[in-house]
Amino acid sequence: MRGPTPIPQQTKPPPIFPTENKDIRRTRNFAMQPPTIPHTIDGYQVDKEFNRCMFCHARTRTQETGAIPVSITHYQDRNGNMLADVSPRRYFCTQCHVAQAEAKPLIGNNFVDVEQLLQRRPGVLGSTK
Ligand code: HEC
């Protein structure tokens, strides 16, 4: 990833890429994937005093903000009980949700979506062939 620069020499650091801010929800790669954040989050305060994310994403705020409300799993504690407010284990949003850089991937990968896998196997439920 450091290119042809010899090990003892320092590489030229790449520019800091701009954050994706297209307001288009990215396709999830699998059903339980935490969706990526399609907008910038620079300077958003998330600490014990205030949660800037919930200022828009809370159930009661979404009509005004146009944000997607956090799903029901965000209100469940680890024993599956439903809480009235977002669960402490889902409070720090960026543990799971991350903004995206407008950059080309440094290395390729050959991830195949399960939908494509199903289509490759005739006779399997959901197969189109
Ligand atoms: C000013 C309001 C606002 C704030 C603050 C905000 N969001 Fe959003 N968010 C939106 C809106 C509106 C969308 C819908 C797509 C779009 O317009 O960007 C969205 C989309 C998302 C999505 C995509 C959901 C999906 O199903 O694809 C995620 C994840 C997300 N936000 C997480 C966060 C996190 C984490 C924070 C805090 C660090 C945050 N947002 C702060 C308004 C907000």
Ligand code: HEC
């Ligand atoms: C422990 C990981 C985790 C944390 C922390 C977390 N989320 Fe999520 N989030 C997920 C996963 C996984 C999904 C997709 C499946 C689901 O809904 O549970 C999701 C889904 C979402 C969605 C899409 C909901 C929908 O119905 O499409 C939004 C919006 C979102 N999260 C926002 C937030 C915000 C805002 C916070 C902070 C208050 C947060 N999340 C904290 C894991 C997390």
